[in-house]
Amino acid sequence: MSTTDYKALAWNGLWKNNPALVQLLGLCPLLAVSGTVINAAGLGLATLFVLMGSNLAVSLIRHHVADHLRLPAFVMIIAAFTTCVELLMQAYAYSLFQVLGLFIPLIVTNCAILGRADGFARKNTPLPALADGLWMGLGFMAVLLVLGGVRELIGLGTLLDGAHLLFGEAARDWTIQVAPDSYPGVLIAILPPGAFILLGFMIAAKQAWDIRAKQRTTIDVVAGSKRVRVTGDVAR
Amino acid sequence: MIHRPSPHRRRARSTQDVMRDVLLALVPGTLVMLWLYGPGVLTNLLLTLIAGVATEAAVMRLRGRAVKPPLRDLSALVASALIGLSLPPLAPFWIPLLAGVLAIGLGKQLFGGLGHNPFNPAMVAYAVLLISFPVAMTTTWVSPTRVPDLLATLGHQFGGADGWSGATPLDRYKDLATRLTQSEIAQDPLFNAGLVMPWALLALAWALGGAFLIWRRATFWHAPAGLILGILLPAGVFGYDGDQFVPASMHLLTGATVFAAFFIVTDPVSGATSPRGRLAFGFGAGVLTWVIRTYGGYPDAIAFAVLLMNLAAPMLDQFTRPRVYGHDAARKGPVLEKRS
Numbered sequence: 001m002s003t004t005d006y007k008a009l010a011w012n013g014l015w016k017n018n019p020a021l022v023q024l025l026g027l028c029p030l031l032a033v034s035g036t037v038i039n040a041a042g043l044g045l046a047t048l049f050v051l052m053g054s055n056l057a058v059s060l061i062r063h064h065v066a067d068h069l070r071l072p073a074f075v076m077i078i079a080a081f082t083t084c085v086e087l088l089m090q091a092y093a094y095s096l097f098q099v100l101g102l103f104i105p106l107i108v109t110n111c112a113i114l115g116r117a118d119g120f121a122r123k124n125t126p127l128p129a130l131a132d133g134l135w136m137g138l139g140f141m142a143v144l145l146v147l148g149g150v151r152e153l154i155g156l157g158t159l160l161d162g163a164h165l166l167f168g169e170a171a172r173d174w175t176i177q178v179a180p181d182s183y184p185g186v187l188i189a190i191l192p193p194g195a196f197i198l199l200g201f202m203i204a205a206k207q208a209w210d211i212r213a214k215q216r217t218t219i220d221v222v223a224g225s226k227r228v229r230v231t232g233d234v235a236r
Numbered sequence: 237m238i239h240r241p242s243p244h245r246r247r248a249r250s251t252q253d254v255m256r257d258v259l260l261a262l263v264p265g266t267l268v269m270l271w272l273y274g275p276g277v278l279t280n281l282l283l284t285l286i287a288g289v290a291t292e293a294a295v296m297r298l299r300g301r302a303v304k305p306p307l308r309d310l311s312a313l314v315a316s317a318l319i320g321l322s323l324p325p326l327a328p329f330w331i332p333l334l335a336g337v338l339a340i341g342l343g344k345q346l347f348g349g350l351g352h353n354p355f356n357p358a359m360v361a362y363a364v365l366l367i368s369f370p371v372a373m374t375t376t377w378v379s380p381t382r383v384p385d386l387l388a389t390l391g392h393q394f395g396g397a398d399g400w401s402g403a404t405p406l407d408r409y410k411d412l413a414t415r416l417t418q419s420e421i422a423q424d425p426l427f428n429a430g431l432v433m434p435w436a437l438l439a440l441a442w443a444l445g446g447a448f449l450i451w452r453r454a455t456f457w458h459a460p461a462g463l464i465l466g467i468l469l470p471a472g473v474f475g476y477d478g479d480q481f482v483p484a485s486m487h488l489l490t491g492a493t494v495f496a497a498f499f500i501v502t503d504p505v506s507g508a509t510s511p512r513g514r515l516a517f518g519f520g521a522g523v524l525t526w527v528i529r530t531y532g533g534y535p536d537a538i539a540f541a542v543l544l545m546n547l548a549a550p551m552l553d554q555f556t557r558p559r560v561y562g563h564d565a566a567r568k569g570p571v572l573e574k575r576s
Contacts (some may be wrong), residue, residue, distance in 0.1 A: 184369055
């Protein structure tokens with residue numbers, strides 16, 4: 001086994017192959033639950049946990065599962081971890097569990113998780129698989145947090161509203177009132193259409209950034225010609 | 237007189253010509269609105285036009301295109317004017333500003349500019365605003381029986397003043413019909429001059445503009461006829477009982493019905509293009525409007541109905557393709573062959 005490039009794994013998960021911005025997987029929970037930062041963080045953490053657990057487990061059993069049976073087996077593993085998360089949330093963050101509701105059990109159907117299990121974990125040793133799960137989960141969570149933050153800011157004019165759902169009673173007054181009280185609140189940002197529109201803007205921004213970065217690194221070379229051009233577009 | 241040999245094909249009219257006709261056709265209705273609702277109509281129009289044109293120019297710059305041609309074809313002005321005229325006359329000033337930005341930015345330019353938008357830009361902006369700011373968008377209408385002067389209007393739009401605003405006739409009727417009979421509702425101060433009187437004049441003015449458009453061949457009669465039929469049919473069949481449902485005459489003459497018939501569902505970009513398709517497009521929008529007006533929670537339903545029908549327009553076109561000259565029958569169904 002060749003050595004794994006952990007840096008590349010991180011870069012892949014967070015930016016280059018981000019599950020939400022590039023693979024566009026797991027959009028259902030992403031769009032439905034990112035109404036506030038706290039909801040987004042709750043779902044992001046749950047997904048991260050399931051992703052790491054399932055990647056590790058799939059990698060461990062990769063030599064023992066017949067090829068044609070692998071998908072049911074992976075789904076069973078993911079479902080097991082999702083059930084763990086669900087029970088843990090019921091035990092330690094029950095009010096957040098009530099807010100997120102159906103979207104916690106729905107993590108089972110999150111294609112990003114099954115995609116990593118089938119696309120990466122079953123071909124790699126446990127440690128890289130775990131790292132891949134970590135970075136992919138963090139990438140997913142980062143998008144969730146940014147989307148949740150923007151939506152909460154536009155829709156309610158606050159940040160970290162309802163922090164006590166995730167961090168306990170001590171965090172009740174963490175809420176930051178960004179906009180003045182008279183701010184009417186753009187309701188559409190909190191509703192599903194707003195999530196689609198804002199995610200579209202985020203994807204567009206990422207692509208624009210990538211194109212600009214590519215342009216910056218490529219050096220303009222006038223192919224074949226040694227003479228200086230004086231007409232038309234002069235090469236920079 | 238024809239001076240040349242065939243083909244006697246006249247030059248296609250430019251976008252600018254058509255758009256200028258639409259702007260002209262909006263004038264009579266705008267004047268009546270000004271008389272009915274006061275100066276708020278003009279400030280709304282002014283603010284949306286400024287915001288719309290500025291957005292168009294800004295986005296064209298951002299996309300690295302020439303700024304002038306899209307401004308010269310007047311399409312940005314038309315879209316902004318349409319949304320400006322749809323807004324409640326006492327809405328706070330940031331509503332019309334936002335409306336212009338949303339109509340041109342979100343409704344039109346995000347999809348690639350003129351000719352590429354799948355949805356009617358004005359209705360996209362209206363729907364977004366109505367969903368986002370239900371209070372500011374539904375409680376800032378004016379009763380034609382009490383028209384605010386310029387100072388009161390500006391107080392509403394730029395300050396926090398209140399005291400002139402009210403509900404729309406459709407909304408009012410629906411609310412009263414839950415407990416009163418039709419003859420009792422007619423006693424309501426909003427309906428002093430009869431159930432439809434002041435608004436009938438406005439509807440007539442829009443129809444005048446619409447007739448001008450059809451005479452100038454800037455649009456066709458199919459979509460308007462479809463919309464009006466689509467509203468009147470269910471309103472007449474199910475809504476004959478004026479004690480429970482809004483009567484058909486109010487559906488036709490109040491609200492945005494006539495305005496939408498001639499200026500919204502006739503949008504050549506987001507609507508259907510075949511003649512029968514246009515008829516079906518208007519009819520569908522009409523039926524949906526009646527359904528949403530009757531069973532929905534918003535004061536008017538044109539925007540949602542038109543947006544829903546915009547989604548269906550490409551399919552309508554595929555199933556209503558006209559017969560090609562030389563073929564016995566029109567071909568139905570989706571185009572399966574690969575387009576070049």
